[in-house]
Amino acid sequence: MELDAKIPNNVNLSSEPKLQRALEKWQPRFLDWWMDMGPEGFQKDDVYLRTAISVDPAGWAHYDYVKMPDYRWGIFLTPQQSGRVIGFGDNQGQPVWNEVPGEFRTQLRRLIVTQGDTEPASVEQQRRLGKTAPSVFDLRNLFQVNVEEGRHLWAMVYLLHSYFGRDGREEAEELLDRRSGDRDKPRILGAFNEPCDDWLNFYMFTMFTDRDGKYQLLALAESGFDPLARTTKFMLTEEAFHMSVGETGVGRIVDRTAQLMREKKDDDVRKHGAIDLPTIQKYLNFWVSVSSDLFGGEISTNAAQYFAAGLKGRNREESYDDHKLLDSFYSMEVSKEGRLVTEEIPLRNAMNEVLRDDYIEDCQRGVDRWNKALEDAGLSDRLKLPHRRFHRQIGIYSGLHFSPEGVPISEEEWKRKRGEWLPTDEDQAFVRSLMHAVTEPGKMASWIGPPRQGIKGKPLEFEYVRKA
Ligand SMILES: [Fe+2]
Ligand SMILES: [Fe+2]
Numbered sequence: 001m002e003l004d005a006k007i008p009n010n011v012n013l014s015s016e017p018k019l020q021r022a023l024e025k026w027q028p029r030f031l032d033w034w035m036d037m038g039p040e041g042f043q044k045d046d047v048y049l050r051t052a053i054s055v056d057p058a059g060w061a062h063y064d065y066v067k068m069p070d071y072r073w074g075i076f077l078t079p080q081q082s083g084r085v086i087g088f089g090d091n092q093g094q095p096v097w098n099e100v101p102g103e104f105r106t107q108l109r110r111l112i113v114t115q116g117d118t119e120p121a122s123v124e125q126q127r128r129l130g131k132t133a134p135s136v137f138d139l140r141n142l143f144q145v146n147v148e149e150g151r152h153l154w155a156m157v158y159l160l161h162s163y164f165g166r167d168g169r170e171e172a173e174e175l176l177d178r179r180s181g182d183r184d185k186p187r188i189l190g191a192f193n194e195p196c197d198d199w200l201n202f203y204m205f206t207m208f209t210d211r212d213g214k215y216q217l218l219a220l221a222e223s224g225f226d227p228l229a230r231t232t233k234f235m236l237t238e239e240a241f242h243m244s245v246g247e248t249g250v251g252r253i254v255d256r257t258a259q260l261m262r263e264k265k266d267d268d269v270r271k272h273g274a275i276d277l278p279t280i281q282k283y284l285n286f287w288v289s290v291s292s293d294l295f296g297g298e299i300s301t302n303a304a305q306y307f308a309a310g311l312k313g314r315n316r317e318e319s320y321d322d323h324k325l326l327d328s329f330y331s332m333e334v335s336k337e338g339r340l341v342t343e344e345i346p347l348r349n350a351m352n353e354v355l356r357d358d359y360i361e362d363c364q365r366g367v368d369r370w371n372k373a374l375e376d377a378g379l380s381d382r383l384k385l386p387h388r389r390f391h392r393q394i395g396i397y398s399g400l401h402f403s404p405e406g407v408p409i410s411e412e413e414w415k416r417k418r419g420e421w422l423p424t425d426e427d428q429a430f431v432r433s434l435m436h437a438v439t440e441p442g443k444m445a446s447w448i449g450p451p452r453q454g455i456k457g458k459p460l461e462f463e464y465v466r467k468a
Helices: 017-037 101-126 136-163 163-176 199-222 224-262 277-293 301-309 346-377 411-421 427-435
Strands: 046-052 059-069 330-334 339-346
Touching: 017 101, 017 136, 017 199, 046 136, 046 224, 059 427, 101 136, 101 163, 101 199, 101 224, 101 301, 136 163, 136 301, 199 224, 199 277, 199 339, 199 346, 224 277, 224 339, 224 346, 277 427, 301 339, 330 346, 339 346
Parallel strands: none
Antiparallel strands: 046 059, 330 339
């Protein structure tokens, strides 16, 4: 463990001076990016943050006040498992790779760069949210998510620098050059170019988009390229927090809305400074659909190659019996001349869809918990996950139109109904009109309920962010 080194790490970086120097050269570039594109304002404030200091499940995190630019972004891989073998694909049973196999170099680099690109992208998307945080508690959580996405970028850059030589270093530079939403140099994936400029968007993003991240990391944690498996495994421990921010954030909005609906006997809670359920539903529809797109096309030769090569597996690969999938099929509903017909797709080509299935199930569990809160409040309204075919831009359903129930509809109907299903300009303007910073510790904005508990045993009134 080299915790006091310039770059904290558990990979014995000091024994590789060349790599260490290259990363130390990248470090000030990262910091410049953080100051330019990280949270706007607050950089001099003391934030009560969790920092990763080991990979030991019992005590990997340390909590204290830190100024964000002083955050100790480090490189942590879970320990090497001796005798680990590739768990799936054509190379199943072979020892895992500790170097990049030449024949898979391009594919591996693409997987790492694509994952790496999402990390700074989300920080960029969220950079102005601090100015309108609904509480000091939420403000701190935003910054916690942001610094950890920064660490995830470090995790991917470490792999690029240490295993991909010169082109890896070039990719690491480009990860700092692209900008979310920029017309000329956008981030690689669609959802990571969508503005995330109000807190309803932020919670939906951390609930649904970070959850895509979780499933990508789970699939990469199975990789036969061992350093990738070990680094993504540790990233998952941090990712869990991001999704809890999203799930509890939306949950607290639902709590507040339900409370007002009951107290005022009125579904239109907008006039009471809260967000009505139909608006919450529209935001949910939007973020679920753009996050679903992140899994890629339903039928994908890339996905088949990643699986065949042993680069990217399924979620918890060990829970399956067959790891080769040479003669298995996936029944998929495909659109043929405007009608949906079931086709049998070779399972390896349906790997994105297999991962998306697990994702959707996971999302449903979260929605069920929100609905439980509505039920407990004595309301009959429910939130619903849109069908996987709804509002897709990638894959076999893109370019077609479906209702949130997944029923094929005409373009005219889509145009007529769109505003009932997705946030309109007016909805967004309304949500934005609610966004004002609440800076007194323990107090909440009008549109969100209090969290159940504070952070790390601290009371809700604790000063999680201390002004400089
Ligand atoms: Fe991340
Ligand atoms: Fe995340």
